[in-house]
Amino acid sequence: MSTHIKTYCFILLVFALTACSQNPVFNLYEGGILDIAVVGEPPEIKE
Secondary structure (H helix, E strand, C coil): CCHHHHHHHHHHHHHHHHHCCCCCCCCCCCCCCCCCCCCCCCCCCCC
8 A cells, every 4th residue: 555545544543533532521501591692783583
């Protein structure tokens, strides 16, 4: 194999192994108020 293919496979392997962390941390949403920023004119919302 060429050096470029070996390098590509190595980088892909490293990303694949680090993408799945052993201890994922999930923060639960408690239903609090969200602050949402609007850039420009706010859209019209039909409720």
